[in-house]
Amino acid sequence: MQISYFHTSEAVPPVRPAADGGPDAAVVIDVLRATTTIAWSLQNGAEAVQAFADLAELEQAARAWPAERRLRAGERGGQTVEGYDLGNSPLAVTPERVGGKRIFMSTTNGTRSLAAVREVPLLLTACLPNRTAVARRLVERGCERVWIVGSGWEGAYSLEDSLAAGALASAASELAVAPHVGVEFGNDEMLAALALWQQWRQDPETCLRVASHGQRLMRLGDHDGDFACCSAVDTLQVVPFQAEPGVLRAG
Structure with a gap:
């Protein structure tokens, strides 16, 4: 398995068919x-999360869904879009709130990265809580070329996404121990992310807090619960996957 890392959607090369490399x-x-x-929404019973880079497209799709079975989650600049049901906090997607519902989501950065690789045959999402579960899925599926795509901040590098990319690649390397499997790293960005994970693996929450986006969230208000949740390594087994274009389900 060869794993490469691209730190933002803008850094992702054009997607070619797997048969063409x-x-x-x-x-x-x-x-x-x-x-x-996304991971916590599906863990807590959401029917699916449908991702949109554009709010107007989200609104159009949401209107076509029964009102009692939909939630709109919108975030821009770290804050909830006015009038939306949810923002972008994993603490808000409780079973009582999201169970059985489809979440129509648009965020500042993450949903753009999903759009950039929508055509890849197997599309998953990962975070620190489910990094080993996602790595195990990649190894079990026998994936040969894996692109990890960070989301950054408005096109800029993101420390916390690179930390998680390194955590995921490290887990895949540890799991791919069968003969003829193995993991190689496809670019310098991946090697740098691995080094970052080695540096912070004992204290990932501090890494999230010192990152520029962590600092941005702290300036917006009390996000201690979000930091604790987002840095909790290997606490989830759910693996969100793209079941149809833009639609993520629990796997």
Whole structure:
């Protein structure tokens, strides 16, 4: 298995078919907080999470869904979009709130990364809580070329997404121990992410807090619960996967 890392959607190369050397799997990461919120939404019984880069497209799709079975989750600049049911906090997606409902989600960064790799045959989302579960899925599926895609912040590098990319690649390397499996790292960005994980693996929450987006969230208000949830390594077994374009379900 060859794993490469692209730190934002803008850094992702054009997606080619796997037969022509393109990826057969992609994993999108947005630690603070979209992919953590997606994982917890599906863990807590949401029917699906449907992702949109554009709010107007979200509104159009949501209107076609029964009102009692939908929730709109919108975040821009770290804050909830006015009038929406949810923002982008994993603490808000409780079983009572999301059970049996479809969440129509658009965030500042994460949903753009999902759109960038929508055509990859196997598309998963990962966060620190489910990083080993996602790594196990990649190994079990026998994936040969994996692209990990961070979300960054408005096109810029993100420390916390790179930390989680390194955590995921480290778990995959530990799991891929059968003969003829193994893991190789496809670019320098992946090697740097692994080094970052080695540096912070004993204290990932501090890494999230010192990151520029962590600092941004702290300036917006009390997000201690979000930091604790988003940095809790290997606390979830749910693996969100793209069941149809833009639609994520629990796997």
